[in-house]
Amino acid sequence: MARAVSNRRKMLNTALAWLVGLVIFFPILWIIVLSFKTEGDAIRTPLEVLSSVWTLESYAVVQDRSDYFKHFTNSVIIALGSTLLGILVAVPAAWSMAFVPSKRTRGILMWMLSTKMLPAVGVLYPIYLLFIELGLLDSRTGLVVVLMLINLPIIVWMLYTYFREIPAEILEAARMDGANLRSELLYVLTPMAIPGIASTILLNVILAWNEAFWTLNLTAAKAAPLTAFIASYSSPEGLFYAKLSAASVMAIMPILIMGWFSQKQLVRGLTFGAVK
Amino acid sequence: MATQHSRSIARLMIAPATILLLGWMLVPLTMTLYFSFKKYLPLRGGDLGWVGFDNYIRFISSSSFWPAVGTTLIIVGGVLAITVLLGIALALLLDQPLWGQGAVRILVIAPFFVMPTVSGLVWKNMFMDPVNGFFAHIWRAFGAEPIQWLSHASLPSLITILSWQWLPFATLILLTAIQSLDTEQLEAAEMDGARSLRRFWHIILPHLARAITVVVLIQTIFLLSIFAEIFVTTARAFGTKTLTYLIFQRVLESQNVGLGSAGGVYAIILANIVAIFLMRIVGKNLDK
Amino acid sequence: MKQIQLQKVSKRFGDVEVIPPLDLEIETGEFVVFVGPSGCGKSTLLRLVAGLEDVSEGQILINGKDATAIAPAERGLAMVFQSYALYPHMSVRNNIAFPLRMAGIDKAEQARRVEEAAQTLNLTEYLDRRPGQLSGGQRQRVAIGRAIVREPTAFLFDEPLSNLDAALRVGMRLEISELHKRLATTMIYVTHDQVEAMTMADKIVVLQAGVIEQVGSPLELYHTPKNTFVAGFIGSPRMNLLGGSEAQKYSAHTIGIRPEHLGISADSGDWQGVVGVSEHLGSDTFFHVNCPDFSQPLTVRASGEVELGYGEKVYLTPDKAHLHKFDDKGLRIS
Numbered sequence: 010m011a012r013a014v015s016n017r018r019k020m021l022n023t024a025l026a027w028l029v030g031l032v033i034f035f036p037i038l039w040i041i042v043l044s045f046k047t048e049g050d051a052i053r054t055p056l057e058v059l060s061s062v063w064t065l066e067s068y069a070v071v072q073d074r075s076d077y078f079k080h081f082t083n084s085v086i087i088a089l090g091s092t093l094l095g096i097l098v099a100v101p102a103a104w105s106m107a108f109v110p111s112k113r114t115r116g117i118l119m120w121m122l123s124t125k126m127l128p129a130v131g132v133l134y135p136i137y138l139l140f141i142e143l144g145l146l147d148s149r150t151g152l153v154v155v156l157m158l159i160n161l162p163i164i165v166w167m168l169y170t171y172f173r174e175i176p177a178e179i180l181e182a183a184r185m186d187g188a189n190l191r192s193e194l195l196y197v198l199t200p201m202a203i204p205g206i207a208s209t210i211l212l213n214v215i216l217a218w219n220e221a222f223w224t225l226n227l228t229a230a231k232a233a234p235l236t237a238f239i240a241s242y243s244s245p246e247g248l249f250y251a252k253l254s255a256a257s258v259m260a261i262m263p264i265l266i267m268g269w270f271s272q273k274q275l276v277r278g279l280t281f282g283a284v285k
Numbered sequence: 286m287a288t289q290h291s292r293s294i295a296r297l298m299i300a301p302a303t304i305l306l307l308g309w310m311l312v313p314l315t316m317t318l319y320f321s322f323k324k325y326l327p328l329r330g331g332d333l334g335w336v337g338f339d340n341y342i343r344f345i346s347s348s349s350f351w352p353a354v355g356t357t358l359i360i361v362g363g364v365l366a367i368t369v370l371l372g373i374a375l376a377l378l379l380d381q382p383l384w385g386q387g388a389v390r391i392l393v394i395a396p397f398f399v400m401p402t403v404s405g406l407v408w409k410n411m412f413m414d415p416v417n418g419f420f421a422h423i424w425r426a427f428g429a430e431p432i433q434w435l436s437h438a439s440l441p442s443l444i445t446i447l448s449w450q451w452l453p454f455a456t457l458i459l460l461t462a463i464q465s466l467d468t469e470q471l472e473a474a475e476m477d478g479a480r481s482l483r484r485f486w487h488i489i490l491p492h493l494a495r496a497i498t499v500v501v502l503i504q505t506i507f508l509l510s511i512f513a514e515i516f517v518t519t520a521r522a523f524g525t526k527t528l529t530y531l532i533f534q535r536v537l538e539s540q541n542v543g544l545g546s547a548g549g550v551y552a553i554i555l556a557n558i559v560a561i562f563l564m565r566i567v568g569k570n571l572d573k
Numbered sequence: 574m575k576q577i578q579l580q581k582v583s584k585r586f587g588d589v590e591v592i593p594p595l596d597l598e599i600e601t602g603e604f605v606v607f608v609g610p611s612g613c614g615k616s617t618l619l620r621l622v623a624g625l626e627d628v629s630e631g632q633i634l635i636n637g638k639d640a641t642a643i644a645p646a647e648r649g650l651a652m653v654f655q656s657y658a659l660y661p662h663m664s665v666r667n668n669i670a671f672p673l674r675m676a677g678i679d680k681a682e683q684a685r686r687v688e689e690a691a692q693t694l695n696l697t698e699y700l701d702r703r704p705g706q707l708s709g710g711q712r713q714r715v716a717i718g719r720a721i722v723r724e725p726t727a728f729l730f731d732e733p734l735s736n737l738d739a740a741l742r743v744g745m746r747l748e749i750s751e752l753h754k755r756l757a758t759t760m761i762y763v764t765h766d767q768v769e770a771m772t773m774a775d776k777i778v779v780l781q782a783g784v785i786e787q788v789g790s791p792l793e794l795y796h797t798p799k800n801t802f803v804a805g806f807i808g809s810p811r812m813n814l815l816g817g818s819e820a821q822k823y824s825a826h827t828i829g830i831r832p833e834h835l836g837i838s839a840d841s842g843d844w845q846g847v848v849g850v851s852e853h854l855g856s857d858t859f860f861h862v863n864c865p866d867f868s869q870p871l872t873v874r875a876s877g878e879v880e881l882g883y884g885e886k887v888y889l890t891p892d893k894a895h896l897h898k899f900d901d902k903g904l905r906i907s
Contacts, residue, residue, distance in 0.1 A: 018382075019381075019382050019383055019384065022378065022381040022382065022383040023383040023384045023385065025378060026378050026379060026381075026383050026386075026389045027385070027389060029375065029378065029389075029393070030388075030389040030392035030393050031392060033392060033393050033395070033396060033449070033452065033453075034392040034393070034395055034396075036396075036407055036408070036411075036412065036449070037395055037396070037399065039411060039412075039419065040407055040411060043411065052416075052417035053422075054422040054425075054426070055419060055422055055423070098301045098302050098305060099302055101297075101298035101299070101301065101302075102298060102299045102301070102302035102303070104295075104298060105294070105295035105296070105298040105299050106295075106299065108295075109292055109294075109295035111292070111295070115568070117299065117303065119564050119567060119568055120306075121302070121303075121306055122564065122567065123560055123564055124306050124309065124310050126506050126556055126557070126559075126560040126563070127310065127314075127553065127556065128509060128510040128529065128549075128552045128553055128555075128556045129510055129512075130510060130512070130529045130532045130533055130536075130549055130552055131314075131317055131532075131549035131550065131552045131553040131556075132313035132314060132316075132317055132549065133532075133533065133536055133537065133545075133549070134316075134317065134320065134536045134537075134542050134545060134546060134549070135312070135313035135314075135316035135317055135320070136313050137537070138316070139312075139313070139316075158305060158306070158309040161302060161305065161306060162306070165302055190294065215398060218400070219398070219399075219400040219401065221400060221401040221402050221512065221513030222510070222512045222513065225402075225512070225513060225516065226537065235400065236400050236401070236402050236513070237402075239400070239402040239403050239406060239517075240402045240406075240513070240516065240517050242406055243405075243406060243409075243516075243517040243518075249410075250410060250411055250417065253406060253407070253410065253411075254407075254411070257403040257406070257407060260400060260403055261398070261399050261400060261403055264398045264399075264400070265395055265398050265399070267398075268394065268395070268397070268398030269391050269394065269395075272390070272394060272457060275397075275454075275457060276457060276458060276461045279454070279503065280458055280499050280503065
């Protein structure tokens, strides 16, 4: 809206928007609060909770007992590993589809996207079986491969759209200037594509970190990332709200922060260009 | 821009991605198909031979099948309705001039980035637990009996949890679409005498139609296969079985691989139907 | 000496033949302009010469050698793109030095040539800035600088001025012409603007739908256009092309007379008409006159002092010495 809107109207909008925002954000806010309480306090009424003592003991317990750090590391390795592996495979593919398109390019791209829509449950058992055969069950390697495969369509897609935004004329100029393929990729394309590649990495690390089907079904004690670790709280013993809150806050914080910076990438990556 | 030279290199460069995805699709798919035609019980005898379409028939005629379909439809439908309607409203609100728009967006977007297991467990325990949960405390403060969310109102509970998680997605997409609307169009409408509601109905909504369709299709595909939230909230006690969960149970819990595989094939077909519509839209956009 | 020769060169995109087989010769040191309406194939032709597109058939010879299969970088040509195509992540200095770097020229020599080019183009102050920090005209010069340092056999310009505003365009036109005089290198220049063509070219190649309509010097094309297309394309405002019984009086299917070769008088003349819209530019005035003899209005140029109002009756007289005649196929009748 180009015109100046009355301040009263703006105040109303602001109040309403903030109200809605806080309501939506509230659950996250609440567990942040609970994470700084003792177990005994965490189950009391909201007002009592807010007025009780703040403490770091829940964080300490989570760190000590349940080997949180190991699961965190697993999440990092699996999320980063699968994404970077995906980038390695996807960059050449996206390059060729963006700059040397053929009649089949559109078809191939759409087919790749369609593999993302395959319901995981439909291939659960075969993968499970394959993993047992190959000794990949409960291994980080296995999970890196699987998550790379399920995110590959999105990585290819996003890189493709970013590459397409690089004016073809600049690459032609490089070619006229005497650059061979290697020089073109190294000195011109990659530097210009870095923001796009970074955005793609950002979104896909988030998606891999939060993936909760394969990570739940293909891991046990050794390779379980945070998704599975948190799931283990679904059959707890004794009071656990504060610990669950602390564990959850630690598990989601990195991604929440990354997510705040990746809104645009989200739209680009997950709507497959159907919304601009 | 393409010359003969670059074309052959291009083909080479697409190869790894294509081969990997081809393998990822074909290998497990063929195996699932294979298993679906067999009676295969790893814990009770293993491979017991071909049974033709037996598994397919048994899966559909099992007493849990139609309830599972119903559950799936209710959950997906419910979440879609809530996220799209609220999403439009929120998107319109966020498009208005207000202070701290960036910060509000951050608040609204947050749930999408919370991992599904955390989401499920936080809602189940800290909010919906009938003894110590947030809602229980509030209800009691008003003198009412706390609702036993997950045990007695499991579907609404799940719908709530999932809507909370997916509302940001719908809002973000719809907000992006709204912001891409040419303000000049709206101004022209205003000059033509259209008031707010009519401007919304005749200009904004049609413009959003494409975005809404995309949101619906993409969410449907993802919602059809949600797993984690059910796994951590109701699996142990009430198994609010969606189709996905039913298949999961057959395959990994009761280890009736043949049956579960047949179910998996159904799920794949279902997802493909939705995917076809989505890909049509994507395809149209690719041509631009 | 023939520097660039196109022999029976044709180009197809899929099933569509955008350039039927054509022949063209370009002499060393010439400033050649490819001009024509949108979609006439002029840019495609340029890109074929550059090597950015493969020819479907035919040969391209550079300095007598067959260059048809040679990669763009090895043809010894330099190109200035419409959008300048500067490397956004590199400084001006590195942009200009890039081709030298690719050629493996040593750093000292690179620096020397870059300084030289920068001086020629008044870019010395901007050497350490990035393209994003430059104005349109400055970016243009960097693009030219990048081409100059290669000391190419010929320069290729692809509508370089179309992204500049009108005032800047005139200035850059002069600069490019001056550059040509100074370097004496062959230049092939593509534009849709016939004013640029007329003012800059030694030789103009007029193209329509991939076919060369005429090749000649600007004044040749102006005074003796070979067909109605060229006649109507060159010269602004457009030549009046008239048919009907008046044309037959001159034994032609179509006659052409430029606005500046029509006399206008309130009293007497060959063709009677009524003044329609008039465009006053100060130095000249262009009257659009509706004559019953002709289906379209005629454009007449008069000096800025002539004043005629809307709806006034006037008489037009063509200068017979400058009357062009064309047959029913649109070809010139001598």
